[in-house]
Amino acid sequence: MQLPPSDMRPKLSFRARLQTDKVTGKPIVLYPEGVLMLNPTGHAIVSLCTGEATFDQIVANLAARYKISAQEISPQVAEYLNRLRERNLLETRAGNEGWK
Amino acid sequence: MNRAVPRPFSLLAEITHRCPLHCPYCSNPLQLVPSRGELATEDWKRVLAEAAELGVLHVGFSGGEPLQRPDLVQLVAAARESGLYSNLITSSLGLTRQRLEELKGAGLDSIQISFQSDEETLADRIAGTTAHAKKLQTAQLVREFDFPLTINTVLHRGNIHRLEQIISLAESLGAERLELANTQYYGWAFKNRAALLPSREQVDRAVEIASAAKKRLLGRMEVLFVVPDYYSDRPKPCMHGWGQKHLTVNPTGEVLPCPTAHEIPNLRFDNVREKSLGWIWRESEAFNRFRGTEWMPDPCRSCEFREVDFGGCRCQAALITGDATVTDPACQFSPQREKLTRFVEASQEGRNAFSSEDEEILFRQNAGS
Numbered sequence A: 001m002q003l004p005p006s007d008m009r010p011k012l013s014f015r016a017r018l019q020t021d022k023v024t025g026k027p028i029v030l031y032p033e034g035v036l037m038l039n040p041t042g043h044a045i046v047s048l049c050t051g052e053a054t055f056d057q058i059v060a061n062l063a064a065r066y067k068i069s070a071q072e073i074s075p076q077v078a079e080y081l082n083r084l085r086e087r088n089l090l091e092t093r094a095g096n097e098g099w100k
Numbered sequence B: 001m002n003r004a005v006p007r008p009f010s011l012l013a014e015i016t017h018r019c020p021l022h023c024p025y026c027s028n029p030l031q032l033v034p035s036r037g038e039l040a041t042e043d044w045k046r047v048l049a050e051a052a053e054l055g056v057l058h059v060g061f062s063g064g065e066p067l068q069r070p071d072l073v074q075l076v077a078a079a080r081e082s083g084l085y086s087n088l089i090t091s092s093l094g095l096t097r098q099r100l101e102e103l104k105g106a107g108l109d110s111i112q113i114s115f116q117s118d119e120e121t122l123a124d125r126i127a128g129t130t131a132h133a134k135k136l137q138t139a140q141l142v143r144e145f146d147f148p149l150t151i152n153t154v155l156h157r158g159n160i161h162r163l164e165q166i167i168s169l170a171e172s173l174g175a176e177r178l179e180l181a182n183t184q185y186y187g188w189a190f191k192n193r194a195a196l197l198p199s200r201e202q203v204d205r206a207v208e209i210a211s212a213a214k215k216r217l218l219g220r221m222e223v224l225f226v227v228p229d230y231y232s233d234r235p236k237p238c239m240h241g242w243g244q245k246h247l248t249v250n251p252t253g254e255v256l257p258c259p260t261a262h263e264i265p266n267l268r269f270d271n272v273r274e275k276s277l278g279w280i281w282r283e284s285e286a287f288n289r290f291r292g293t294e295w296m297p298d299p300c301r302s303c304e305f306r307e308v309d310f311g312g313c314r315c316q317a318a319l320i321t322g323d324a325t326v327t328d329p330a331c332q333f334s335p336q337r338e339k340l341t342r343f344v345e346a347s348q349e350g351r352n353a354f355s356s357e358d359e360e361i362l363f364r365q366n367a368g369s
Helices: A040-048 A055-066 A070-086 B041-054 B072-081 B097-106 B120-127 B132-144 B160-172 B187-191 B200-216 B277-283 B285-289 B314-321 B337-346
Strands: A017-020 A027-031 A034-037 B010-014 B058-062 B085-090 B110-114 B149-155 B177-182 B222-226 B246-249
Touching (some): A040 A055, A040 A070, A055 A070, B041 B072, B041 B277, B072 B085, B072 B097, B120 B132, B160 B177, B160 B200, B246 B277, B314 B337
Parallel strands (some): B058 B085, B110 B149
Antiparallel strands (some): A017 A027
16 A cells, blocks of 8 residues: 555545534444544544545644654654545545545 | 442433425334424433433434434534534534534534435435435535534445445535434334335445445545444444434433333333433333343353354344344344344345335335324
8 A cells, every 4th residue: 555645634524423422421333333542643544534634634634643753753643544444434425535 | 239330421302303305214113203202302302411411412403304303403502512423413404504503602512414325316316205305405505504414324225326426415415424324124114114215235345345435535524324223233323322322302201211212111210300411321121121241141251252243133032033132133143143144135136125115115104293
């Protein structure tokens, strides 16, 4: 899997809703017939998928937050985004077609 | 009670049995609830709030046709207020522009429309009424309002040969999710199973088509293909275990561990008019009857798959063997497997009941007032 284009602006799909689980108090993403229980890193990534920040900006933000190099963290972010994409949870209309 | 009771994740709210369609595989019971027996708006609002407190995340408004309830918008608003992710499971008949506007305003999250086939003549014959053309229009309207769209097609001998075209239809409608659900043989479908069960060859072909589509559409349209368990070696992990993740509330307020649990003779269901949803989930006889693995007989009890498929489906065991407590006959290890395979073998040569007018099919009736 390649890294996404650096200027891609990932956005959580209109099918998905990020909210707090009443039972556990933890963040979850709800979508048709499914739910993702987010760990803190997942939550950080999903929260940045607003369609505003580019992939590079998201990586830079997380690298600063977790005190780890952008180079090291970018494949992990890409992998997480790809998992979202495979579940059809990334907005396809926002021009991420360039990502193979 | 030392059994751990988990949290439920999903609620199927069958708010009415009234429906304009007459599909002969309807999952509603043969004994339909008349409209005068339906729960009131306030009862449903309480059920939704209690469900969310219990941990439920998803509510499916279903029926029958949920649009037949004039208070649907109020119920959707109540679900949204409780933080539930709501899905409207509909034929789409009655889904006007105004209704869509109201549902959007109330916070409805997604819409699932049933299609009986991809082409009008066959689709309307299966539905037992004129519906297909209207559904096409409404599906487009749903996109206009920016609702996530799921298309659901129940597959059977009468339409499984159209699978490729059905997938194309879902694509052309811009659906994000396509459920290709082989008929589950309960209720009306069980009555009609000789006419509905596809041949092994048809099923094998359908599996190939669906797998290819799944791959091709990855990330664009989620394709779900539910394998018919009559053709499987292993039973389906029904409801992911009895009383583990799911509850159904039927139009009259009875709470069921699965939508077809009424197939099980002598199982009593508590009603939300008398008991809280939480009590019913945790304490009721119906939810504890097959919860966990303690109830299992052999071969399930000692089977390595007992936590994988949970003994299969209780309703199917009841329907085919007459005993809800035995291994699902869809399982290759079931001592009564033959009861199912004999039926499957006998139906290989069956004709397509929807291809002519002189069919021997029982269409679903109206629910009455």
